[in-house]
Amino acid sequence: MPKAQELADPDSPGSAADRLLAWYDRSRRRLPWRSDPGECADPYHVWLSEIMLQQTTVATVGPYFQRFLEKWPTVEALAAAPLDDVLHAWAGLGYYARARNLHKCARTVASSHNGVFPDTEDALLTLPGIGRYTAAAVAAIAFGRRAVVVDGNVERVMARLFRVGEPLPDSKPALTALADKCTPTARAGDYAQAVMDVGATICTPKRPKCTICPIVDLCAGRDIAETLPARKPKPQKPTRRGVAFWIVRPDGAVLFRRRTESGLLGGMMEPPSSDWVADAEPETAPPVETIDQTPLVGTVRHTFTHFHLELAIHHCRVEGDTEAPQDARWVMPDRFGDLALPTVMKKIVRHAMKAG
DNA sequence: AAGACGGGGTT
DNA sequence: AACCCAGTCTT
Incomplete structure (x- = not known):
């Protein structure tokens, strides 16, 4: 493996950064x-896109950004x-803490900066939702x-270029140090986007396109590229089960209802x-008094970061004067579009409408 | 240091 | 259907 200290000066012609x-x-x-x-890039645009792009693909982010x-x-x-309103516009992008922090960050920038x-x-690092990656990217x-x-x-890209066999996340500090050695002083923003673009389009996780890589001749790991970076095995996901109540007024x-x-x-x-429980039968009592309750055929399945979810849907009817509990409200079907519904909840709506 | 936190793409 | 990907915050 090439030693980091033997690397060409990243600001000199012919260096990996230059290429x-x-x-x-x-x-x-x-x-x-x-x-x-x-x-010049607009900092607001850069920040907004970088928050959206955390854990999310370019294709998905495009329409949301617009x-x-x-x-x-x-x-x-x-x-x-x-x-x-922000949560509603964010619905479907996932990791909803990003939207809450996005809003908090906007308020901080507006009121304190x-x-x-x-x-x-x-300074960027102190703002809500901005961590090491995003602070560096925006800067x-x-x-x-x-x-x-x-x-x-x-x-x-670094794991392959320098043939780092140590698995992530243990190798993270070493990979960061190598990235540091490769980063030029000039055109810092273009360079950052260049490496990330190479990673996204050429140095891909599977079937990397080494034949068209601009730095393949510098790459110490090109013969084993697809096996890098190694990762520690992840624990398998448990399945949780629950019952969702589709409660309809006459x-x-x-x-x-709104989640906490x-x-x-x-x-x-x-x-x-x-x-939603892993090792027990879920409760089947709806949160309001009902006239009748019918389990619908089939289930809604959804996978979160750390568990699978399997939901039965129960169709319930109630009296016309039934009051909505705290944090809940009655919504007519033509207003469903106004709701900040994450993907799993849209699946429930689709399932209930199709069956009912 | 480890776990929580979505959703989309690929195979 | 199973597997892969991956920043920030919280605990």
Whole structure:
């Protein structure tokens, strides 16, 4: 494995950074949040896109990014929005703490920084939802500062380029150190995007396209690229079961409730359901008094980060004067679109509407 | 240091 | 259907 200290100066011609930048200039992908060559990127756009891109693919983020910018063209506009509107616009993107922190961050920037994003990594790092990766990415891409930007793409490129056999996450510090050695001072933002683009389009997790890689001749791991980076085995997911209640009033309104602010799907809307339990039979009592209760055929399945969920759906009818419990409300079907429904809850709605 | 936290893509 | 991917916050 090439020693980091033997690497070419990243600011010198022929270095890996130099060649990645040349490749980037030739093949630059046009993305909604990316500035034109030579133009300055808007920090608000860079920040918004980077938060959305955490754990999420470019293709998924595209339409969400456009809609957010149409609704909230500036960070002040986003700060002025009600949290529920932001959660509604975020619905389907997942990791809803990102949306809550996005909103909190916008409010902090608007109220404590005069609506201007701080331009240093350290200052960015203090903001809600901005961690090491995002602070470095925004500092580099929006402000042109040299910063060591390390996401999953960069980890993979470094692990292969330097043939790092140690599995993640133990190898993370070593990969970060290697990324540091490769990072140039000039064109920091373009370089960060160049490495991440190579990782996303050429140095892919499966079937890497080494034949068209701009730095394949420098790559110590090219013969075993697909096996890198190694990862520690992950524990398998348990299955939890529950019952979701599709509770319908005579006028057609359906009962929805808002989940608690923190935790899984925090702040999002849902049809009421039992607790989701791993090693017991779920409760089948609905949260209101009902006229009748019929289990629907089939189940709704959904997989979260750390467990599988299997939900039975019970169709319930109630009297016309039934009051909605605390945190719940009656919603007519033509207003379902107004609700901040995460994907699993949309599956429940589809299942209940199809059956009922 | 370890676990919580979605959803989409690939095989 | 099973597996893969992966930043930030909390505990």
